Amino acid sequence: MASVSFDQLDGHIWMNGEFIAWRDAKVHVLTHGLHYASAVFEGERAYGGEIFKLTEHTERLQESARILGFEIPYSVAEIDAACQNLLVMQGFEDAYVRPIAWRGSEMMGVSAQKNKINLAIAIWQWPSYFDPEERLRGLRLDMAEYRRPDPMTAPSRSKAAGLYMICTLSKHAAEAKGYADALMLDWRGRVAEATGANVFFVKDGVLHTPVPDCFLDGITRRTVIDLARKRGIEIVERSIQPEEMADFEQCFLTGTAAEVAPVSEIGPYRFEVGEIARVLMNDYADAVRPLRAEAAE
Ligand code: PMP
Numbered sequence: 421m422a423s424v425s426f427d428q429l430d431g432h433i434w435m436n437g438e439f440i441a442w443r444d445a446k447v448h449v450l451t452h453g454l455h456y457a458s459a460v461f462e463g464e465r466a467y468g469g470e471i472f473k474l475t476e477h478t479e480r481l482q483e484s485a486r487i488l489g490f491e492i493p494y495s496v497a498e499i500d501a502a503c504q505n506l507l508v509m510q511g512f513e514d515a516y517v518r519p520i521a522w523r524g525s526e527m528m529g530v531s532a533q534k535n536k537i538n539l540a541i542a543i544w545q546w547p548s549y550f551d552p553e554e555r556l557r558g559l560r561l562d563m564a565e566y567r568r569p570d571p572m573t574a575p576s577r578s579k580a581a582g583l584y585m586i587c588t589l590s591k592h593a594a595e596a597k598g599y600a601d602a603l604m605l606d607w608r609g610r611v612a613e614a615t616g617a618n619v620f621f622v623k624d625g626v627l628h629t630p631v632p633d634c635f636l637d638g639i640t641r642r643t644v645i646d647l648a649r650k651r652g653i654e655i656v657e658r659s660i661q662p663e664e665m666a667d668f669e670q671c672f673l674t675g676t677a678a679e680v681a682p683v684s685e686i687g688p689y690r691f692e693v694g695e696i697a698r699v700l701m702n703d704y705a706d707a708v709r710p711l712r713a714e715a716a717e
Contacts, residue, residue, distance in 0.1 A: 434541040453522025457582030460484035464517035487578035516546035549677040558684025564590035564602035568612040587615035611660040617675030621668035627655040640674040647703040665689040672697040
């Protein structure tokens with residue numbers, strides 16, 4: 421995408437029940453969501469005019485809000501319809517969909533009992549999260565300094581804006597050293613996830629992935645686990661120590677934006693862009709575009 425600032429694009433944004441001009445979708449500077457991170461969001465992708473697993477994303481959005489103590493004043497069906505109608509209005513076949521809900525301006529302090537709950541949806545074109553060539557060679561990841569917090573410290577099952585503070589810090593630190601992303605450990609020092617994607621490893625034909633007990637159980641993660649099972653690939657969800665990465669042969673990330681992205685290195689550890697990563701990358705590409713997969717059969 422051109423380097424036009426996101427607030428300067430054209431088209432429409434759905435905001436609190438209405439389609440409004442893109443550039444008019446503004447919030448006041450005194451907004452609770454901005455000052456106290458009382459905001460939750462989703463990241464979805466549309467392929468060939470269909471938003472992949474839309475209802476699952478919408479349900480997660482509602483649940484993220486509930487975890488933060490607020491109720492989004494629209495039903496799952498209403499939010500699904502708003503996303504779909506906006507996709508048509510924007511005229512995109514392939515696009516990224518970003519719903520966000522936040523507490524408004526009625527009270528400005530830690531307490532925000534009376535604040536209006538707002539919901540907006542924006543849709544834009546976002547071809548690839550990682551550089552396509554780098555992705556085929558395998559991404560290079562640094563080890564992040566920050567760790568995914570203990571669920572006793574932060575509401576880690578919510579896709580809450582505040583949880584991304586350490587992700588942006590970690591990603592910036594990695595990018596400053598020439599890496600594409602960073603791998604975060606969890607509060608116990610176990611392998612957790614990347615800054616916006618889950619992680620899988622391969623050893624002796626078996627997939628290993630951390631148990632999502634203090635980070636997002638990604639919708640892509642669950643999709644890839646299903647795809648692997650369909651292929652008869654054994655999958656083990658368990659706690660993974662960082663030193664174990666020395667013995668893993670392949671590694672890849674999964675996420676709505678990242679899709680399935682092979683990894684060639686994480687800190688001192690090296691991986692090959694191997695067969696299982698490639699097979700699941702293709703299976704995922706077929707799963708998100710069922711019509712394309714059928715045509716190829
Ligand atoms: N972890 C984090 C921190 C993320 O931001 C994302 C992207 N939403 C994921 C994991 C993957 O989630 P999903 O597959 O549902 O996009």
